[in-house]
Amino acid sequence: MVECPDLFPVADPGDQNGLDYAPSNGAAWHVLKLSVMATLQDYYVVGRYDDSADTFAPAAGSDNDSRTWRRLDYGHVYASKSFFDARKNRRVLWGWANESDAEADYVARGWSGVQTVPRKVWLDRDGKQLLQWPIEEIETLxxxxxxxxxxxxxxxxxxxxxxxxxxxxxxxxxxxxxxxxxxxxxxxxxxxxxxxxxxxxxxxxxxxxxxxxxxxxxxxxxxxxxxxxxxxxxxxxxxxxxxxxxxxxxxxxxxxxxxxxxxxxxxxxxxxxxxxxxxxxxxxxxxxxxxxxxxxxxxxxxxxxxxxxxxxxxxxxxxxxxxxxxxxxxxxxxxxxxxxx
Structure with missing residues (x-):
């Protein structure tokens, strides 16, 4: 079972600007991200989305099995979602750092799970993977x-x-x-x-x-x-x-x-x-x-x-x-x- 899907366009490899939408001819790069419950991990693949045909095709060399895709985070992150920040023209990703201890620990701490620092995401120069970096506002702290x-x-x-x-x-x-x-x-x-x-x-x-x-x-x-x-x-x-x-x-x-x-x-x-x-x-x-x-x-x-x-x-x-x-x-x-x- 998968949940929290996210399909979003990205600019050409190496371009750090985000996209709110992309042309419907399938020419723009897209990222498809899925959260897999069996592993409690988030996986993604880069490919092309054709809006008119409503089809997504992973890039050459990628498998259709999401469990073989790249991980967004190799640690304790699940159920992430992204949004387009029109003010700064960037794609921002939020993740959830969940817990794995006993329920009594959650009660004693007063919380269970917390959002990660927001991350700007864009396509690497090779077009194979996303780069992630804390949003610049963190530096004001x-x-x-x-x-x-x-x-x-x-x-x-x-x-x-x-x-x-x-x-x-x-x-x-x-x-x-x-x-x-x-x-x-x-x-x-x-x-x-x-x-x-x-x-x-x-x-x-x-x-x-x-x-x-x-x-x-x-x-x-x-x-x-x-x-x-x-x-x-x-x-x-x-x-x-x-x-x-x-x-x-x-x-x-x-x-x-x-x-x-x-x-x-x-x-x-x-x-x-x-x-x-x-x-x-x-x-x-x-x-x-x-x-x-x-x-x-x-x-x-x-x-x-x-x-x-x-x-x-x-x-x-x-x-x-x-x-x-x-x-x-x-x-x-x-x-x-x-x-x-």
């Missing part, structure tokens, strides 16, 4: 700022981002990878289940190139932390970038849902030798955008230390080689003013 340039995170290193309280924060970082030769080999079927791969190759499992990334919502002693990271593998003569959110140490409580999430980032890391990560933190929600919004992972986390102490943020590298942080900018975020005249 930025206040206290810190910046790092040219920092190095050595093998096994954990570097604290000083000056930012981590309960409401926005961080953008670019990692440079000096060498790829140490990348681990990936089994032939290793691309089939990135979430399982992230579970097996978590942040604490040493690798060749990675894992490297951020530790957020972390306690001062690091007994609790949520890790968002990348890991590079070698597969069939090419390099593949895996992005993960590892929740296994997000809380010391044993009776809450704390999985590992994962998705591959469709990029040529051998050519770029760098990858970007933006992570938005809002208490129990961690939304991460890898490779400029190519791969998105949303997580729900409930660390115990947050009840009595501050959250912290770190950079880490558990690979064998050094990773360079060419740029890191982090901001504390103010509370949004919502539904106030």
């Amino acid at each position: 930025r206040k206290k700022r810190v910046e790092l340039l040219g920092a190095k995170v050595n093998s096994g290193g954990v570097n604290k981002v000083i000056g930012i309280a981590g309960s409401q924060a926005d961080v953008e970082v670019v990692f440079e990878i000096p060498a790829l030769e140490g990348a681990e080999n990936l089994e032939p079927n290793g691309l089939l289940d990135p979430q399982k791969l992230c579970g097996e190759k978590g942040a604490s499992v040493r690798g060749g190139v990675g894992p490297f990334g951020l530790l957020v919502l972390a306690s001062g002693d690091l007994h609790e932390h949520t890790s968002v990271f990348f890991r590079v593998f070698k597969h069939d003569g090419k390099y593949k970038v895996l992005m993960c959110a590892d929740l296994t140490r997000s809380t010391t409580r044993a009776d809450v849902y704390k999985p590992s999430y994962g998705g591959f980032v469709d990029m040529d890391i051998q050519e770029t030798r760098s990858i970007s990560l933006r992570t938005l933190i809002d208490h129990s929600v961690v939304e991460s955008f890898g490779g400029g919004g190519q791969t998105c992972i949303t997580a729900r986390v409930y660390p115990e230390h947050a009840k009595i102490s501050n959250n912290h943020m770190y950079m880490f590298n558990n690979g064998t080689g050094m990773v360079k942080v060419s740029k890191l900018e982090a901001w504390e975020l103010a509370t949004a003013t919502v539904n106030v005249a």
Whole structure:
């Protein structure tokens, strides 16, 4: 069973402007998105819609089975819907970060599920996938700022981002990878289940190139932390970038849902030798955008230390080689003013 369908037009590949409607001759690109109840995941495919014939055809190489389509978010997002913002000529996507714990937890917290940060969506230059990025209005909440340039995170290193309280924060970082030769080999079927791969190759499992990334919502002693990271593998003569959110140490409580999430980032890391990560933190929600919004992972986390102490943020590298942080900018975020005249 599928629900919450969304069929919307998108501009030509690489054009970030949104479309409210498209010509009826089937020439314009469209995105068909479905929410699949069996997996509680949102899937989408790019194709062409013919208004006169009322038919949608996925692009060449795409399957008609929605379970084989790309995911909008490789974490805890379901039942998303989009709308056209005529004022700023953009397509905006809203997602729902639902819950997976016991009902008693929902009652104690006072809520069950929350909307994600609105995201602007547009078609990538290759025409194969959507790019997603937090709407620009989020940046108006930025206040206290810190910046790092040219920092190095050595093998096994954990570097604290000083000056930012981590309960409401926005961080953008670019990692440079000096060498790829140490990348681990990936089994032939290793691309089939990135979430399982992230579970097996978590942040604490040493690798060749990675894992490297951020530790957020972390306690001062690091007994609790949520890790968002990348890991590079070698597969069939090419390099593949895996992005993960590892929740296994997000809380010391044993009776809450704390999985590992994962998705591959469709990029040529051998050519770029760098990858970007933006992570938005809002208490129990961690939304991460890898490779400029190519791969998105949303997580729900409930660390115990947050009840009595501050959250912290770190950079880490558990690979064998050094990773360079060419740029890191982090901001504390103010509370949004919502539904106030």
